[in-house]
Amino acid sequence: MPQLATQQLDSIHSMLAAGHRNLRIERHSLVLWGISCGMLLLFRDDIFTAEQLPTLAQQAVAWLILLALTISGVALIDWHLTQHVKQARDETWSFIHRQIVKIVWLLMSVGALLTFATFFYGGGHLLLAAWVVLCGIGLYVHGLFSEQLLEWIGALIIAIGIGMLGLRLNYPEQKWLASSTLGLGLPLLALMLDHGRVRAAKVRLLQSAGWLLCVLITPLLAHNFRLSEPSPDAPVVSLEVFRQRPDARQAVSFPAGTTIPVKVEVSGNLFRPGDTVAFPLVLNEPLLIMMNDRKLTGDMRSPEGSWTRWQDSLQITIPLIQAEYDLRNGAEIRGSLVVTTKDNFSH
Known part of the structure; x- marks a missing residue:
C-alpha cells in the first residue's frame, strides 16, 4: 500500500x-x-x-x-x-x-x-x-x-x-x-x-x-x-519498680502471665446499664511497654524484638459475635477476640 x-x-x-x-x-x-x-x-x-x-x-x-x-x-x-x-x-x-x-x-x-x-x-x-x-x-x-x-x-x-x-x-x-x-x-x-x-x-x-x-x-x-528511627532510650524496670517510681521515662517489663483487664461499658436500651464489665486477659509472653510520666508512649516490644509503635504491629479483630441459648446456662452471647502482632515485633 x-x-x-x-x-x-x-x-x-x-x-x-x-x-x-x-x-x-x-x-x-x-x-x-x-x-x-x-x-x-x-x-x-x-x-x-x-x-x-x-x-x-x-x-x-x-x-x-x-x-x-x-x-x-x-x-x-x-x-x-x-x-x-x-x-x-x-x-x-x-x-x-x-x-x-x-x-x-x-x-x-x-x-x-x-x-x-x-x-x-x-x-x-x-x-x-x-x-x-x-x-x-x-x-x-x-x-x-x-x-x-x-x-x-x-x-x-x-x-x-x-x-x-x-x-x-x-x-x-x-x-x-x-x-x-x-x-x-x-x-x-x-x-x-x-x-x-x-x-x-x-x-x-x-x-x-x-x-x-x-x-x-x-x-x-x-x-x-x-x-x-532510633529506639527509645530508657532503662528496663520491673512492674514492681515502676509502681514505686512511676514518673520517670522507663521501659516497663510485663512478665508472661500478667493479667490485663479489658473494661467494657454497657449502654443502650436492650441491656440495663450498670457497672463497667471487666474481662481479664492474660499475657502469653513477656512484653516491654514504654512509659513516660505515667503515660503510655505507644512503643512496645518483646524481650528479643525491636521497638515498634503499637498501631504498626498490633492487630485486633472480632470475627464472631453470636447469641445462643443453652438449657443449662440459659441465654448467652458468645464472641471471639483475636489479638496478634506482626513478625517484626518479636524478631
Whole structure:
C-alpha cells in the first residue's frame, strides 16, 4: 500500500478515536482533587482528635461538615477553572462531560457518607481503601470517554485500593499509601496527559509502571524511615519498680502471665446499664511497654524484638459475635477476640 494511503488511513483512525474520546480532563482538576484528598487522608488523625471531640457523634458530624465543605469547595473551584479554560478554547460543555462530572461528585459524596457511617457502624479499617477505590472508579469512568491513559491509571488505583485490604496492611501503611496514591499520583497523572493520543499497549504499560513506581516509592521510604528511627532510650524496670517510681521515662517489663483487664461499658436500651464489665486477659509472653510520666508512649516490644509503635504491629479483630441459648446456662452471647502482632515485633 502506498505510503500516502497509509498516512491517510492513520489520520482517519485518529479522527475516529478522537470522536469516540471527545472529552478532556483538565490538568488543574487532577491537581485540585489529588492534593485535597491526599492532604485529608494524610492528616486525618490530626484534624479532629478525641480530646477536641470526645464522642463519636461529634466526630462524625464534624467530619461530615468538613468533607461537605471540602468537596463542594473543590468542585466549585474546579468547575469555575474548567469553564474559564473552555471559554479560552472556545469550547462548550458536552452532555457526556456534564454527566461524567456528576458521577465524580456522586462518588465523592458516597465517600463522605461512608466516612460518616463508619463512626456508627464500624468498618473504619476499610475507609482508606474505599476512598482510593472510589477515586479510581471516577478516573476509569472518565477515561472511557476521554484519554486512554486515565483508564490505565484508574484501573491501577482500583487495584491499589483492593491490594491494601488483600495484603492486610496496618493503618499507618494504608494511610501513607492512600495519601501517596491520590496526593502524589493524581498531580503526576496531570503531567502525563497526552491530549487523547492513541498509544500502543506497551507504551501505556511503561507509563503505568513508571507512575506506579513513583507512587509506591514514597510510602516505602516513609515505612523504612519509621523502621530506622532510633529506639527509645530508657532503662528496663520491673512492674514492681515502676509502681514505686512511676514518673520517670522507663521501659516497663510485663512478665508472661500478667493479667490485663479489658473494661467494657454497657449502654443502650436492650441491656440495663450498670457497672463497667471487666474481662481479664492474660499475657502469653513477656512484653516491654514504654512509659513516660505515667503515660503510655505507644512503643512496645518483646524481650528479643525491636521497638515498634503499637498501631504498626498490633492487630485486633472480632470475627464472631453470636447469641445462643443453652438449657443449662440459659441465654448467652458468645464472641471471639483475636489479638496478634506482626513478625517484626518479636524478631
